[in-house]
Structure formats: structure tokens, C-alpha cells
Amino acid sequence: MPRTIATALALAASVAVITVAAPPAVAEPAAVKACHDGRCRLTLTRSATFPVDPRFGITRLTVDFTADIVRVTGTGTRVTSQTQIGKGASGSVNGIGVRVESLSASKAVVVLTPKR
Secondary structure, eight states, rough: HHHHHHHHHHHHHHOOOOOOOOOOOOHHHHHHHHTTOEEEEEEEOEEEEEEEGGGGSSSSEEEEOOOOEEEEEETTEEEEEEEOOTTTOEEEEETTTEEEEEOOOSEEEEEEEEEO
């Protein structure tokens, strides 16, 4: 095999494959607008982060889940509030009620309602 081909093959074999992880999911624009006031129903297949009205004392909610639990974290200036809820249960984060309608390893349906 000619030296240039062998060199090219050796170089190609040594190139590292870099996997780029998908960025965190952000709820679709319509869902973001619907959730801003603390009232919406989300069907998620992966975690989502979206803004909420600052009247709740937080400005952002992150919803992530496993097969057993939904974790909702609210953040704002110098504040973090979190609740962890199982299927069929309810909780709240800074005046936003959270109810888990359904839950599996691949999908969560969460209903938010304002408490303020």
C-alpha cells in the first residue's frame, strides 16, 4: 500500500468521535406562553425549562422526571424552590401547584395551577 494511503488510514483511525449531547428541552413556544401564568398542562418526553411570571417569587421552572418521580424546580434571584412528586400526587413550588397526571420512564403529564 502506498505510504500516503497508509498514513491517511492511520490518521482516520486515530480521529476521536465526539458526541454532542442534546441541549435541555425547552417547552414549545405555545406551551411556554401557556405556562407563564402558572396554569398549563404539559406532556413531556424529556426535561423542560421555561419562564414563569415573577409574581411567584421565581422566574423559571425546570421539570424533569424518572419512572418514579417528577422533580419541579423553581429558580429566581437568590431563590430556589423544589418539589418531588410521584404519580397521581400533588405539590407546589412558590405558589404554583403541581399535579402529576401520569408518569413513566419515557413520558410525564404534569398540570400546573397558580395558587396565588
